[in-house]
Amino acid sequence: MTLSKKDILEMGSLSVEEIQVILKTAETLKEISTRPIKKVPTLRGKTIIHFFYEPSTRTRTSFEIAAKRLSADTVSISASTSSIVKGETLVDTAKNLEAMNPDAIVVRHRAAGAPHLLARLVEASVINAGDGMHAHPTQGLLDMMTVREKKGRIAGLRIAIMGDIAHSRVARSNIVGFTKMGAKVILAGPPTMIPMGVEALGANVTYHVEEAIKDADVIMVLRIQKERQQAFLFPSEREYAQCYGLTRERMAGAKEDVLIMHPGPINRGVEIAPEVAEGPYSVILEQVANGVAIRMALLYLLLGGPR
């Protein structure tokens, strides 16, 4: 299987066929992480730079583990320890990194579009590990992998996404991805957090979470950023939990075989009740495990063949 692409920048630029190749590859590679010796020599001698302008544990760790299980060499750069403090532009940083002949650059940046800019400037493969409120395609892919693993398919399912749709790169990647793969996406949350015109992406909108929950095969709960409270987008965590949180009470209205997902890190008792996050329908940790597999698949497909 191959992928005739240099970069993974956003869900919108992946075709249905490409997504299927990525998911199948990830399903195959997942088994490596359960072996006693969790390592294959596939990417030996490849250099991968992890370039994180924003703090991150789970995504950076997931990418680093994926790279190492494929035997690639990794170098990690974080904004706090880098010459970005000296005010270098992203363009110059990109060209400088490129001059060291990396095979891939994995980038997280607070500015939407930064990975796209980088991708145009360098010959190395660029993987977007989250850019501002724009896109987080590897999260979207691992979410699809998790749904397919548990439900056997994506097409025809109803996916409810609950919470701060407007400020979420995860939401955007999932709306685009699941819609493309034939699922129906329903968005639910406070009116201040649902962007105008989001229906153009192919999703339905409701302001009553119960309505979204009722027929959903999958409920994806987004993280509430506490900073948004200061911007008066919601009054308090307690009130958010009461009006929009995925509580045990609300779960009573859900399908028997619903899947509960969350991109993490969760705010326990705010957007999701602890007993729901840890309940029998939750696949939150499967999402994390599949994250390593999806990143292995992307690195393998982008760097593994002859270039």
Next chain:
Amino acid sequence: MTLSKKDILEMGSLSVEEIQVILKTAETLKEISTRPIKKVPTLRGKTIIHFFYEPSTRTRTSFEIAAKRLSADTVSISASTSSIVKGETLVDTAKNLEAMNPDAIVVRHRAAGAPHLLARLVEASVINAGDGMHAHPTQGLLDMMTVREKKGRIAGLRIAIMGDIAHSRVARSNIVGFTKMGAKVILAGPPTMIPMGVEALGANVTYHVEEAIKDADVIMVLRIQKERQQAFLFPSEREYAQCYGLTRERMAGAKEDVLIMHPGPINRGVEIAPEVAEGPYSVILEQVANGVAIRMALLYLLLGGPR
């Protein structure tokens, strides 16, 4: 040699036999670090996460070097660059890391008991690299290794531990460990820094350091934390040095073949005079070298066999 344990959390939960297995394994593995090619393939394909909530050079570097000399893959997470800043609980962080299938998690945390909590939550082996004022078992083990290397035995020796016993995880691990191995531990320091009832651990207490020094086979000097001065536990560094520091003058009252130890980093001229720290009885740097060997031994014993 094997160790039928999942985790290394504190000295108290290791039996005499287990400590002997660890020390013997470390003595064997120590030689690897002096070879031209300092690497064996034992842990190839194992993933070790180094998770340090508190800043650390020597302990983290020691663990990373130990892991790499055994060919394991390592990923390092520090509190400052991680999503811990987003307020995730330790429980959630633990479960997330676990979902990425690490073989071991090495953790340093300011909260006593954090590694124990982690160990209960994950299938991976957990090694405590220091938790609050509670335990630092790998320091205790490397101290025992150093004493055994230099004195040929531990049983029957008199070990004086000087300084801030109350706030020291090193002291606690050493009191428990040396006592268990048949040595006699004497604690000396200012009354404000010796916890009430510490004799219950099997140690003797004196407030006169000269008395502790007199018959000691080993003098272990603890680091004075400058923060404690602000809490009025000692009046000034100069006065601490005069009353409780290991000076050249006080060394005159010690045995001819005494060993001087310190877990580092040292405050020169405060708890220990520079000429003592660098003097002929000092084995401070041997402690550091043995630290790598002990950590290699633990990783080997926990991860090396078929699981």
Next chain:
Amino acid sequence: MTLSKKDILEMGSLSVEEIQVILKTAETLKEISTRPIKKVPTLRGKTIIHFFYEPSTRTRTSFEIAAKRLSADTVSISASTSSIVKGETLVDTAKNLEAMNPDAIVVRHRAAGAPHLLARLVEASVINAGDGMHAHPTQGLLDMMTVREKKGRIAGLRIAIMGDIAHSRVARSNIVGFTKMGAKVILAGPPTMIPMGVEALGANVTYHVEEAIKDADVIMVLRIQKERQQAFLFPSEREYAQCYGLTRERMAGAKEDVLIMHPGPINRGVEIAPEVAEGPYSVILEQVANGVAIRMALLYLLLGGPR
């Protein structure tokens, strides 16, 4: 080819023959970074500690990539995450690192002479990755490699160095290195930024950048540190650019085949105009690529043979 040295501390302590060995080795090793599998087993089982007291992206990344392409194991320590915050002296840190048997320590430090101190204290090879305003020998070497690659020789060339000579470790390493290799070095910049008596190093001085540009075969533009403005060494960035910047207008007075160099990161529009930095004469990115090759050469020459 061999190098009978333990350390690389400054350009002044390298002989012409040693510099030639380093450049030749780097020219040979450069090709490795363009292979599909960018890795040779030469330094397998060697431990290299990257010890950066000052923030750095490009230099640290360049060293780490160089080490990994030679299969060495690397551990990275930055001031912000280390026990340096606990106030340990450099001497004690050095001895502690040494006790863990590293093969090389790569150090960047704000204090001039810190790598020299380190080198005297440890058996490991020490490479100076920049110390205060003193020396940056790997930058000097990569600059010479770039000139030799493009011009076929160094001897007999005229090298103009423009900018803040007084506060630049890059300038000092290049003045010493290029002069030693038979080139003529001309320094140009504001009088406040040219140190008194610098002619003793063998360089000429002018306060008119046009004069330096006119006959130069190579123009090396230094970075202006914005902190210097606060020290009143130059009035404003705009005025600096007008009086001393390498603008397109000034380039009109240069030779047809001049090379433009800059150690990076560049301040676009201050010491160099963007169209010059990206223009046809610029070899700024070749400098970065050669940086990896020079660092591979040094690690290979210092650690590669039997010791």
